[in-house]
Amino acid sequence: MPLHLQRQREIVEILTRNGFGVLATASGLASRWPSSRIVHALTPVEYRIDPALRSPTIVRRTLEELGPTFIKLGQILSTRADLVPPAFQAELAKLRTAVPPEDFASIRATVEAELGxxxxxxxATFEERPLGSASIGQTHAATFVDGRAVVVKVMRTGVEEALRTDIDILRGLVGQVQRRWAQARTLDLLGFVDEFDRQIAGELDYTREGHNAERIAANFAHRPGLRVPHIYWEASTSRVLTMERLDGVAIDDVAALDAAGIDRVALGKRAATFILDMVLIDGFFHGDPHPGNLLVAPDGEIQLLDYGMVGSLSEHHRRQLVTLVGAFAARDAEKLSDAVLALAPPLGRVDRPALDRALGHLIAEYSDKPLAEVPVVPVFNELLEILRTQRLKPPPELSMVVKMLTMVDGLGRVLDPGFDMMGLLRPYGVKLLRQRLEPDAVLRTLLSLASEGSALGAEFPEQVRRLLRRYETEGVHIGVDDRSLAPAIQHLDALGDRLVAGMLLASLINAVGALGATDRNWLSRARGPLLAAGATAALGLGGFLLDSLRRRR
Structure with missing residues (x-):
């Protein structure tokens, strides 16, 4: 991996200045600077944690100072309740990626080089002042020479190299942390960095964003009411994306919607239904449906913008998510536990009674409310906190789904104070069942089963031969988890100690008696010392036995 020494030094200086000097050194970032190593070596182990790590505000400000890569990292962490406590989630959600725009000369040079x-x-026109400016790129209003109004998204100069450098450093930092701290290994932080890397890679290739938009447009081709901007591929590359310019009012501009005579209650339901259809029916969804990415046309059509961040959810996870919602709605704690474990497998041994109790408390907390009044977002956030404390590993996409539900629920309540998210979620169990019973879906299932059955039939004889060979060479070994036997083993240890002490005491008494019986003259001479030694030994062993028996009770 490249060393990136200059950037490493910058990161170390920022971390140290904000109170994260121990983290910088322990992670290996500061290992090239002797003064940091000396400070770390002289710090007692119990104090080798930065107090700043306990402050969500300081963490957020530090990420902002570290730059775009770390800001994006913090934004993603703000949605990961399985990794981050609630107080940090709330603070990291304040991170913003808006940055000053790049000078127009650089933008012009990039567009001309990319489009040739x-x-x-x-x-015919190309506005110098951007419509918006973010850490990776910025957008400009323009018009083709034939008069078509478009928006051109242009990537910043040098942003790819800067992001790749930071991710390389981040990967090395997390690797060091996982090697030093066992708890970090259980969280699979390297897996999170890999996921972050994939997301950034997608955002650094505008052709992916264009294809994302086309895929969602195709999914909604027969569901009217949602507009996706057309992509003009003749003027698009991996660093420049040209798309249809859509005009509408912001979906959360209540005054403008009322002035246009748009039914806000119906609009809120349609917007939420479109997003839920993406997640639970299509399994491919827009990852950032905040109000700035949702416009409303004069006829009430919803216009969805910006497809740089998308997510996908497998059919299995969609079914389990709907089952989970159904179990909560039915107030069935056992079924809810089953759905949770199917959706989020445990990292180690699961304490099922503790999980059942936690989920039972969650259900009881809202049992006095009608389902229409149950706040969906707090329920999901509490559920994710239970998954974190019970060391269950949900699919990463689940956090993005919860983030989307949070946005949609908030938007729905702005448009309609009586917005009922739970009421919109409940019918999706039937919708998914209908989807699975469609002829194409049944045929795919049958073909999949046939393929799996064929593979199993072909592999079965070889698997049996391997099993028999292993039995012949190694025999049968039975593994026992000694943690469940620990109390019994401790009891046996204590019982053994008492038996040994009793045997020693009896042997001592027997030895003295035997010596006295065989040599009475010796006994008369040694009576004093023997009595003293015997009394001391008897008192000691007797005291041990009494103490052992007392502790046993």
């Missing part, structure tokens, strides 16, 4: 022609040959 002067700006004036492709666009």
């Amino acid at each position: 022609a002067p700006l004036a040959e492709i666009f």
Whole structure:
């Protein structure tokens, strides 16, 4: 891996300045600077944690100072209740990626280099002032020479190299942390960095964003009411994306919606239904449906923008998510536990009674409310906190789904104070069942079963031969988890100690008696010392036995 020494030094200086010097050294980032190693070596082990790590505000400000990569990292962590406590989630959600725009000369140079022609040959107009500016790119209003209104998204100069450098450093930092701290290994932080890397890679390739938009447009081709901007591939590359310009009012601009005569209650239900259909029916969804990415046309059509962040959910996870909602709605704690374990397998041994109790308390907390009044987002956030404390590992996409539900629920309540998210969620069990019973879905299932059955039939004889060979060479070994036997083993140890002490005491008495019986003259001479030694030994052993018996009670 490249060393990136200059950037490492910058990160160490920022961490140290904000109170994270121990983290910088323990992670290996500061190991090239002797003064940091000396401070770390002189710090007692019990104090080798930065107090700043306990402050959500300081963590957020530090991430902002570290730059775009770490800001994006913090934004993703703000949705990961399985990794981050609630107080940190709330603080990290305040992170923003808005940055000053890049100078227009650089933007022009990028567009012309990518499209292979002067700006004036492709666009009749190209606004120098951007519509929006973020850490990876910025958007400009433009018009093709034939009059079509478009928006052009242009990647910042040098952003790819900067992000790749930070991710390389981040991967090395997390690797060091996992090697030093066992708890970090149980959280699979390297897996999280890999997931973050994949997301950034997607955002650094605008052709992926264009294909994401086309995929969602195709999924909704027969469901009217949602508009996805058309992608103009003749003026798009991996670093420039040109799309149809849509005009509408922001979906949370209540005054403008009322002035246009748009039914806000119906609008809220349609917007939520579109998002839920993406998640639970299509399994491919927009990952950032905040109000800035949702416009409303004069006829009430919803326009969805920005497809840089998307998520996917497998059919299995969609079924389990709907089952989970159904179990909560039915107030069935046992079924809810089953659904949770199917959706989020345990990292180690699961304490099922503790999980049942936690989920039972969650159900009881809302049992006095009608389902229409149950707040979906707090329920899901509490559920994710239970998964974290019970060391269950949900699919990473689940956090994005909860983030989407949070956005949709908040938007729905802005448009309609009586918005009922739970009422919209409940019918999806039937929708999924209908989807599974469609001829194409049944045929796919049958083909999958046939393929699996064929593979199993072909592999079975070889698997049996391997099992028999292993039995012949190694025999049968039975593994026992000694943690469940620990109390019995401790009891046997104590019982053994008492038996040994009793035997020693009896042997001492017997030895003295035997010596006295065989040599009475010796006994008369040694009576004093023997009595003293015997009394001391008897008192000691007797005291041990009494104490052992007392502790046993």
